[in-house]
Amino acid sequence: MSVAMIEEPMTTTVQPRKRVMAMPEYHPPLAARDALRLDFNENTIAPSPRVIARLQRLTSEGLTVYPEREPVERIVAAHFGLGPDQVLLTNGVDEAIHAIACTFLDEGDEALICTPTFFMYDVSIGMMTSQLKRVQSDDSLEFPFERFMAEITPRTKLIIIASPNNPTGATVSREHLLAIAKAAPQAVLLVDEAYFHFHGETTLGDVGNVPNLIVGRTFSKAYGLANLRAGMIAGDARLLRYVRKVVSPYNMNGVALAVLPEALADEAYLEWYVEQVRAGRERVFVALKELGVRTWPSAANFVLMDIGAKHKELCEVMRAHGVLLRDRSADPGCEGYVRITIGVEEQMTRGIASLRTSLAEIGWTPAESVLAQGKSEGEREYE
Numbered sequence: 615m616s617v618a619m620i621e622e623p624m625t626t627t628v629q630p631r632k633r634v635m636a637m638p639e640y641h642p643p644l645a646a647r648d649a650l651r652l653d654f655n656e657n658t659i660a661p662s663p664r665v666i667a668r669l670q671r672l673t674s675e676g677l678t679v680y681p682e683r684e685p686v687e688r689i690v691a692a693h694f695g696l697g698p699d700q701v702l703l704t705n706g707v708d709e710a711i712h713a714i715a716c717t718f719l720d721e722g723d724e725a726l727i728c729t730p731t732f733f734m735y736d737v738s739i740g741m742m743t744s745q746l747k748r749v750q751s752d753d754s755l756e757f758p759f760e761r762f763m764a765e766i767t768p769r770t771k772l773i774i775i776a777s778p779n780n781p782t783g784a785t786v787s788r789e790h791l792l793a794i795a796k797a798a799p800q801a802v803l804l805v806d807e808a809y810f811h812f813h814g815e816t817t818l819g820d821v822g823n824v825p826n827l828i829v830g831r832t833f834s835k836a837y838g839l840a841n842l843r844a845g846m847i848a849g850d851a852r853l854l855r856y857v858r859k860v861v862s863p864y865n866m867n868g869v870a871l872a873v874l875p876e877a878l879a880d881e882a883y884l885e886w887y888v889e890q891v892r893a894g895r896e897r898v899f900v901a902l903k904e905l906g907v908r909t910w911p912s913a914a915n916f917v918l919m920d921i922g923a924k925h926k927e928l929c930e931v932m933r934a935h936g937v938l939l940r941d942r943s944a945d946p947g948c949e950g951y952v953r954i955t956i957g958v959e960e961q962m963t964r965g966i967a968s969l970r971t972s973l974a975e976i977g978w979t980p981a982e983s984v985l986a987q988g989k990s991e992g993e994r995e996y997e
């Protein structure tokens with residue numbers, strides 16, 4: 615055996631990049647969801663009938679052809695009053711987050727998010743840099759604007775803010791978002807508007823005027839196309855040119871591309887669905903207040919509830935009643951919190967009835983809420 619081999623043993627197994635080793639894994643609990651799906655913030659019923667009609671016109675030969683993204687990108691851009699070079703269609707907003715992290719972050723660059731928030735930010739940023747700063751909301755779960763601004767440094771290269779935020783439902787005003795963009799001209803600000811429709815306020819109109827702003831929109835929520843994986847980012851043409859280099863030319867599948875113009879055109883359907891959610895959200899707030907369950911204001915299609923130690927039990931009993939909820943206890947600052955997605959009227963009638971029964975079955979009282987108990991800082995693990 616040579617000396618060189620003793621000093622430097624041959625590596626016999628493949629190792630990933632160090633950043634990949636360090637990345638957290640995201641395993642959403644997707645199994646056994648054949649029930650009332652009040653767990654993933656999807657549209658809970660169906661997309662526009664025009665989408666289904668278009669699906670039925672797809673041909674078998676059409677499936678053999680590589681998808682062409684640009685013509686649909688032009689339609690989408692026109693729909694939002696933007697230029698085609700200001701819009702990029704992506705395989706869900708998930709891909710957009712991933713592509714933006716790959717495009718703009720080098721190792722050592724800082725990225726900034728506010729927690730609790732959508733976990734894919736951690737995953738995609740963690741793939742590129744070890745310098746992810748998380749600014750934790752206090753018990754109000756509101757966006758901590760001043761503390762967030764204070765964390766911006768010349769090394770900040772990417773800032774991601776969801777408004778409305780998931781899992782809290784909290785929003786960030788346009789004024790605050792623009793102030794953040796201005797305070798960090800060397801950083802991309804991605805405003806994730808996945809839940810825009812249930813809120814109504816947007817920074818899409820600032821695209822082009824704010825050179826470091828990118829706005830994300832998904833077709834998975836209000837439009838009901840989560841299964842097709844369709845999202846978009848809108849931003850300054852210069853920024854999007856770089857992101858376009860990073861994504862595959864075939865990132866969006868042709869089925870999604872075919873139905874997207876139909877989904878966008880059917881504004882009556884979208885309005886109907888959004889109105890169902892807004893009305894359902896109010897009913898859920900009223901019912902939870904009656905039951906003594908603490909909640910936070912939500913501008914999204916879900917409501918976060920403070921259940922306390924019996925969070926898991928509640929989710930299990932609800933599942934036995936055929937209604938799925940999402941336990942958010944693993945999110946930072948959310949121990950004991952459970953999220954309920956809002957669907958259409960009859961679903962919410964059933965969801966609220968099941969909540970009443972289930973809380974009674976587990977013997978829950980308002981005194982059990984986390985805040986009533988004083989918060990515990992137990993070990994957290996991400997899903």
Ligand code: PMP
Nearest residue numbers: 706707708732780808832834845
């Ligand atoms: N952003 C936020 C804030 C979300 O909650 C979600 C879905 N859970 C996404 C993005 C992902 O959307 P898509 O299905 O388009 O990948």
